[in-house]
Amino acid sequence: xxxxxxxxxxxxxxxxxxxxxxxxxxxxxxxxxxxxxxxxxxxxxxxxxxxxxxxxxxxxxxxxxxxxxxxxxxxxxxxxxxxxxxxxxxxxxxxxxxxxxxxxxxxxxxxxxxxxxxxxxxxxxxxxxxxxxxxxxxxxxxxxxxxxxxxxxxxxxxxxxxxxxxxxxxxxxxxxxxxxxxxxxxxxxxxxxxxxxxxxxxxxxxxxxxxxxxxxxxxxxxxxxxxxxxxxxxxxxxxxxxxxxxxxxxxxxxxxxxxxxxxxxxxxxxxxxxxxxxxxxxxxxxxxxxxxx
Amino acid sequence: xxxxxxxxxxxxxxxxxxxxxxxxxxxxxxxxxxxxxxxxxxxxxxxxxxxxxxxxxxxxxxxxxxxxxxxxxxxxxxxxxxxxxxxxxxxxxxxxxxxxxxxxxxxxxxxxxxxxxxxxxxxxxxxxxxxxxxxxxxxxxxxxxxxxxxxxxxxxxxxxxxxxxxxxxxxxxxxxxxxxxxxxxxxxxxxxxxxxxxxxxxxxxxxxxxxxxxxxxxxxxxxxxxxxxxxxxxxxxxxxxxxxxxxxxxxxxxxxxxxxxxxxxxxxxxxxxxxxxxxxxxxxxxxxxxxxxxxxxxxxxxxxxxxxxxxxxxxxxxxxxxxxxxxxxxxxxxxxxx
Numbered sequence: 078x079x080x081x082x083x084x085x086x087x088x089x090x091x092x093x094x095x096x097x098x099x100x101x102x103x104x105x106x107x108x109x110x111x112x113x114x115x116x117x118x119x120x121x122x123x124x125x126x127x128x129x130x131x132x133x134x135x136x137x138x139x140x141x142x143x144x145x146x147x148x149x150x151x152x153x154x155x156x157x158x159x160x161x162x163x164x165x166x167x168x169x170x171x172x173x174x175x176x177x178x179x180x181x182x183x184x185x186x187x188x189x190x191x192x193x194x195x196x197x198x199x200x201x202x203x204x205x206x207x208x209x210x211x212x213x214x215x216x217x218x219x220x221x222x223x224x225x226x227x228x229x230x231x232x233x234x235x236x237x238x239x240x241x242x243x244x245x246x247x248x249x250x251x252x253x254x255x256x257x258x259x260x261x262x263x264x265x266x267x268x269x270x271x272x273x274x275x276x277x278x279x280x281x282x283x284x285x286x287x288x289x290x291x292x293x294x295x296x297x298x299x300x301x302x303x304x305x306x307x308x309x310x311x312x313x314x315x316x317x318x319x320x321x322x323x324x325x326x327x328x329x330x331x332x333x334x335x336x337x338x339x340x341x342x343x344x345x346x347x348x349x350x351x352x353x354x355x356x357x358x359x360x361x362x363x364x365x366x367x368x369x370x
Numbered sequence: 371x372x373x374x375x376x377x378x379x380x381x382x383x384x385x386x387x388x389x390x391x392x393x394x395x396x397x398x399x400x401x402x403x404x405x406x407x408x409x410x411x412x413x414x415x416x417x418x419x420x421x422x423x424x425x426x427x428x429x430x431x432x433x434x435x436x437x438x439x440x441x442x443x444x445x446x447x448x449x450x451x452x453x454x455x456x457x458x459x460x461x462x463x464x465x466x467x468x469x470x471x472x473x474x475x476x477x478x479x480x481x482x483x484x485x486x487x488x489x490x491x492x493x494x495x496x497x498x499x500x501x502x503x504x505x506x507x508x509x510x511x512x513x514x515x516x517x518x519x520x521x522x523x524x525x526x527x528x529x530x531x532x533x534x535x536x537x538x539x540x541x542x543x544x545x546x547x548x549x550x551x552x553x554x555x556x557x558x559x560x561x562x563x564x565x566x567x568x569x570x571x572x573x574x575x576x577x578x579x580x581x582x583x584x585x586x587x588x589x590x591x592x593x594x595x596x597x598x599x600x601x602x603x604x605x606x607x608x609x610x611x612x613x614x615x616x617x618x619x620x621x622x623x624x625x626x627x628x629x630x631x632x633x634x635x636x637x638x639x640x641x642x643x644x645x646x647x648x649x650x651x652x653x654x655x656x657x658x659x660x661x662x663x664x665x666x667x668x669x670x671x672x673x674x675x676x677x678x679x680x681x682x683x684x685x686x687x688x689x690x691x692x693x694x695x696x697x698x699x700x701x702x703x704x705x706x707x708x
Contacts, residue, residue, distance in 0.1 A: 084590060095422070107419035115426035122429045126589060129582035165597050166590075173418050181415055184408035190612045192649065232517035301642035302423035303415050304607065307649050364645065366513060 081134035083163055088127035090170045095120035103178055105359040109299050180360040181297050182324040183282050186308040191282055191295055193310055193343045195261030226269040233265060235368060240266045244273075248330075251277040256362035257298050257309055263333070264344050270333045275346055277311055278328040278354060281321045286339060290318050294329055294346075299361040306361060312338060315348040326356045409608050417604035420672075423639060424474045424596055429585075431475025432592065435482040436584035440577055444487045451488050459537035462495030463503060463530050470504035472639050473673045474596065478588050481549065481680045490548050495537035498693065501640040501667040502529035511663065514644035518656070521644075524704050525663045532664065532696045539692065548685040595679050599672030603637045606671075610635075622655075626698055629658040633666030634674075640667035657705030665697045 095116060098104040108116055226244070229237035240262045243249050249270075251259045263270055279294040287293070295310030297303070313329055314336065321327060331346035452458045471479060476497055484493040501507070503526055515521035629650075638646060643666050647659045669690050677686045 084586065088586070088589075091425075095425075098422075106415060107422050112423060112426075116422050119425040119429045122433070123425075126582060126586040129579070129586055132579075133583065162590075162594050165594050169418055169421055169597060169600075172414055176410070176414055178414070179408075179411040181412055182408060184406075185412040185416075185608065188412075188608065188611045300645045301639055302419040304420045304423070304603065304636070305638045305642050305646055307646070 078134050078137045080159075081130045081137065085127045085130035085134065087163065087166045087170075088123045088130060090167075092120045092123040092127065094170055094173050095123075097174070102358065105361070106178060106180060107303055109301050109361075109363055112301055180356065181303060181306060182280055186282050186295055186297070186310075187284070189306075189308055191284075191293055191308040191310045193293060193312055193338070194341075195257065195264035195309070195344075227266055236262045236265050239368075240269065244269060247274070249273055249275045249333075251275065251311070253357070253362055255365045255368060256296055257364055258368045260309060260311060260344075267333075267335055267344050271335070273333045274330065274349075275333050276328070276330045277346070278326065278357075279310065280356075280360075281323050281325045281327055282308070282310055283323055287312075287318075290314055290316055291338075292318050292321065294327060296362045297360065299363060303361075309362075312336065312343055312345040313348050313351075314345060315351060321351070321353075326354050328352045328354045413604050413608045416607055417600055420600035420603060420637070421597060424600070424672075427472050427475045427639070428592055428596060429475075429589065431471060431478050432585040432588040433581070434469075434471070434475065435478040435588060436581045438479065438482050438486065439584050440580050442486070447483065448487045451492060455491070455538070455541045458489060458492045459495050459534050459541070462492040462537060463499040463534050465496045466500035466502070466504040469500070470506050471500055472641060473501040473667055473670070474592075474639070474676070476500055477673065477676045477680055478592055484547075484549060489541075491537050491540035491544060494540055494548070494689070495533045498533035498536060498668045499529055502526065502664065503533075507640050507644075507667070510641050511644040514648040515651075518651075520708060521656070521660065521663070524660055524708070525644075528660060528697070528700045528704060529664050529668070532668070532693065532700055535696055536689070536692055548681045550680060550682055591679060592676055595675040596672060599637060599675045603635065603671055606635050625654055625658040626661050626701060629654060629662040630665045630694060630697065633662045634670050636666065637670040637672035638666070643667065655705060656708060657701045660704055661697050661701035664701065665694065668693050668697070 095104075098107065099113075099117060104113055104116070223241055223244070227237040227240045236258070239255075239258065243259070243262065249259075249263075251263075263275070277294050279296045281292050282295040283292045291312060291314050293310035293312050295308050297306040297308050299306040313331065315329075328351075329346060329348050330350040331348040334345050334347055335342050336345040337343070452461050469479075480493045480497045483496070484490050508522055508526060511525050512519060512522040633643070636643070636646065644663060647662050650662075651659060674686065674690065677689070681689075
């Protein structure tokens with residue numbers, strides 16, 4: 078009977094934990110929005126199972142055999158083993174309720190390795206077309222010149238189309254919704270965007286090799302849960318970069334250029350304006366599955 | 371107590387040695403600085419998010435398994451399973467299209483199917499192919515690898531081929547049941563589910579109580595391995611740097627092994643691993659990525675622990691080795707052909 082009650086408490090604990098995460102809005106730290114519904118539904122399931130365990134405990138109390146099934150999966154008689162097993166279930170609950178929640182930051186980004194050049198899934202077209210890029214940026218480009226600036230094959234078609242849209246903007250803001258897609262587009266067509274003004278926000282991430290004048294503005298991109306989150310970032314050049322500590326949230330405006338880092342030519346912003354900001358409600362960005370469809 | 375020591379002593383020693391070996395190879399001190407606040411935060415978030423993400427699927431799995439137990443008779447399963455081994459293996463490989471389950475939910479269902487009289491080799495084929503050969507995973511792989519649609523085709527094809535070959539090998543060489551003997555494990559679970567009590571439940575009340583009873587018991591049984599697996603995965607992800615692993619990946623052969631080991635450690639769901647793989651496509655060739663995508667959903671840290679709860683240790687080890695070797699060879703051949 079005691080087992081049924083312990084199990085009931087654990088199951089209720091997990092159900093309550095999910096409700097708690099939902100109420101406090103902390104759910105976004107763990108799970109991508111498209112998974113949230115399923116997690117909430119599983120809270121219902123856990124709760125139903127908890128109620129059943131209480132019912133089974135009462136049945137036993139009344140001296141009745143637990144219903145129908147006589148193949149009761151009887152728990153081990155060893156006290157030590159039971160403590161270990163139930164402890165295993167209680168541990169995440171304690172951790173979840175008692176340890177204050179932060180967000181993923183530089184420490185994990187360093188472990189996972191920040192991607193500084195957009196999504197690697199797309200090969201950069203070799204030398205877009207330098208001629209077109211050298212044209213004055215203010216000039217109105219004809220459709221042909223645009224096509225020259227944004228060459229595409231069947232796979233990068235949507236990026237090229239998106240690039241053309243961005244190109245017309247006076248100030249390109251890297252949005253939350255298409256964070257990775259925008260960075261990838263900037264990286265694919267870097268020649269076209271050189272000299273453009275870009276705005277981006279994220280947390281400060283620093284590697285030793287970056288020296289005193291550079292850091293990366295990064296975000297974690299999550300697909301399902303934070304175990305699959307990968308950090309993406311954009312390199313920033315700012316003379317007083319050391320004024321900003323790691324994991325601080327900043328919003329940066331700057332001029333788009335490229336620079337060399339660890340023998341790679343990567344896209345970079347020469348910052349003109351930095352501002353500290355409050356961490357957004359959801360620190361993550363999500364890949365936009367509808368992009369280009 | 372003693373039995374407990376015997377059962378878990380060796381594996382935990384092995385894990386300890388492995389950690390030490392990694393530390394020696396990478397030339398590190400004992401990592402005391404790892405216990406700082408930032409790492410604790412990352413660990414907490416990863417650990418809980420893996421558990422939360424798996425909950426819906428594991429609940430679905432145990433519920434499905436309980437429904438099978440209560441509503442489907444053994445005869446029905448026997449009737450629907452092909453008698454011919456080749457047809458049976460193909461049937462197992464394609465079952466995922468009808469019943470797409472991810473690897474967390476798969477194990478209780480397969481165990482139930484085997485107990486209810488499905489030949490074990492067919493059950494194992496479903497266990498391996500099911501998390502990959504299904505429409506959901508196909509779509510996500512296709513989306514993640516929009517620039518190389520061959521990836522989605524080869525992933526489905528290779529996963530199907532590997533599991534079919536394993537199924538045929540098991541049919542040929544497996545003599546005894548791969549499931550754990552029931553009384554051998556110090557009476558923790560005295561399973562004798564061969565008895566048929568599927569239709570004992572009287573009326574709706576009896577049946578729904580029976581479903582709840584079966585699913586909540588199975589939830590605890592699978593849950594402890596899930597939580598332990600999530601714990602290990604979160605620790606490894608917070609502690610080991612990706613660059614450390616990548617330093618092993620210089621030689622072409624190592625790239626395959628690296629990506630497979632990486633898939634094993636990450637233990638992410640088969641619906642989202644394609645996106646992870648695509649983030650590596652700058653660094654690795656087609657073959658190693660394919661190995662990652664095929665091996666990961668079949669075998670990973672989290673589900674190895676769950677497999678060990680159900681199947682004999684020897685069988686699990688053989689299965690892991692077989693899957694690893696076949697995936698490696700298959701991915702390499704695919705890379706050469708394409």
